[in-house]
Amino acid sequence: MTFKNLFIEHDLAPEVRQWLEEEIAEQEERFKLIEKEMQDLAPTREKWYQEFFDRITTIGFNVDGDDKMKISQADLPVKPEGREDRVVWKHGVDSD
Amino acid sequence: MARPHIEPFCDRDTGFKNMILPGFAGGMRYKMLSLDVDSGACSMTVQYDGGYRRAPGFSWSEMEMIVIEGELQVGDRTCRKGHYFFVPAGYALPEISTAQGCLVLVMYNTGEPSHEESTEHHPLAQVDLYHSVDSYMDLPWAMGNVTKPSVAAGCLIKLLNYNPISHAMTFLYCMTPGYYQDNISYHDCAEESYHLWGTSWMMQFGEVPTGGYFWRPAYINHGAFASEYGCIALGRTDSKLFNHFHYNPWSTPVENVERSAARLYKRDPLLYKWCLSKDHNHPHGPEDFEDTMQRRGDEQGHDTEHKSDGKTHDHWHGHHHHEPGSPHTHTHADGTTHSHD
Numbered sequence A: 001m002t003f004k005n006l007f008i009e010h011d012l013a014p015e016v017r018q019w020l021e022e023e024i025a026e027q028e029e030r031f032k033l034i035e036k037e038m039q040d041l042a043p044t045r046e047k048w049y050q051e052f053f054d055r056i057t058t059i060g061f062n063v064d065g066d067d068k069m070k071i072s073q074a075d076l077p078v079k080p081e082g083r084e085d086r087v088v089w090k091h092g093v094d095s096d
Numbered sequence B: 001m002a003r004p005h006i007e008p009f010c011d012r013d014t015g016f017k018n019m020i021l022p023g024f025a026g027g028m029r030y031k032m033l034s035l036d037v038d039s040g041a042c043s044m045t046v047q048y049d050g051g052y053r054r055a056p057g058f059s060w061s062e063m064e065m066i067v068i069e070g071e072l073q074v075g076d077r078t079c080r081k082g083h084y085f086f087v088p089a090g091y092a093l094p095e096i097s098t099a100q101g102c103l104v105l106v107m108y109n110t111g112e113p114s115h116e117e118s119t120e121h122h123p124l125a126q127v128d129l130y131h132s133v134d135s136y137m138d139l140p141w142a143m144g145n146v147t148k149p150s151v152a153a154g155c156l157i158k159l160l161n162y163n164p165i166s167h168a169m170t171f172l173y174c175m176t177p178g179y180y181q182d183n184i185s186y187h188d189c190a191e192e193s194y195h196l197w198g199t200s201w202m203m204q205f206g207e208v209p210t211g212g213y214f215w216r217p218a219y220i221n222h223g224a225f226a227s228e229y230g231c232i233a234l235g236r237t238d239s240k241l242f243n244h245f246h247y248n249p250w251s252t253p254v255e256n257v258e259r260s261a262a263r264l265y266k267r268d269p270l271l272y273k274w275c276l277s278k279d280h281n282h283p284h285g286p287e288d289f290e291d292t293m294q295r296r297g298d299e300q301g302h303d304t305e306h307k308s309d310g311k312t313h314d315h316w317h318g319h320h321h322h323e324p325g326s327p328h329t330h331t332h333a334d335g336t337t338h339s340h341d
């Protein structure tokens, strides 16, 4: 999904195409670095998840605005077996 | 595949590159934040060096920008930090320049960065859509509850641009010091943010500092949220923003979109069933008769069906006829109007 507003058709000069290719290649490198950093953050994130569960079962889960509801321990989710913790999804629902 | 998920990224971690695309004068440097690999649409942090000067002209792409630091001269107007511009494709800006240099967030929405020297707007430019505002000085903060369920009360917004058809938004938002919101969110739209100042935290991505950025495709979990000392950021969505809150950090984008569809089914079952049961494979969705119905106009018997792919412009608004050369106004399907002389 992206912006669907007006774009005026025009020809792309060869140097513009070249620039786009280089930028796309650099973005690919940037993406890989981010993905790696976020994988490395997984152990810390595990603690953050646990702290989140602690807060929503004691202080409450923000249902709407500042309206909070305490979640019972029994209602907390179970991590599906074999599922790795993943937060970066290159193409959202179309990610590999 | 549009823009990939870039999150988190901080522009302070990279150096500026010289802009070499034709039309942009020397003295413009940039850091790429995200780029649509199909269209070339992109968001960049741009440094205009002291003495920079760009001739009047327009872009083939719709464009938005906000001054981050310094002063940008746009024609005879001096624009300071927080000054925001929405510039339709083909809209000719006057000369821009900066005496001391300035930092600007520049976003090309529908195509690659381009600048065609011109003192005239392109004939297709939807000139009435242009607007600019000093968002720091001339707009009040409003509650962030533009959608329900809503963000926590310490998140405030200033709406900068709104598309009445897609509900896409550009807005400033701030988090008050001590802000926190304990839920996980995802949306049916892409979301983008640039931290103009300050640091916020999300449970998936850690801290996003000044210069921090994300482009996040739809259905990706983010939150819980917190900001110890507060922050101010520019945010955008590319269609309607709805907060799907939950507390399962392990759900995937596919599970999230299925949940969105399940919620649609629970809320609007007739519409959901109709969409599924009718074979309407038009790539831009079902027909909206308000866009296509024959209108009386001045003549009879002409073709009133629009043929737009969402990019090109062929009078996909209701079809009016006019005396040649007479001034007239069109209303577009996105709720905007523009005039021809």
Ligand SMILES: [Fe+2]
Pocket: B185, B186, B187, B191, B222
């Ligand atoms: Fe969000």
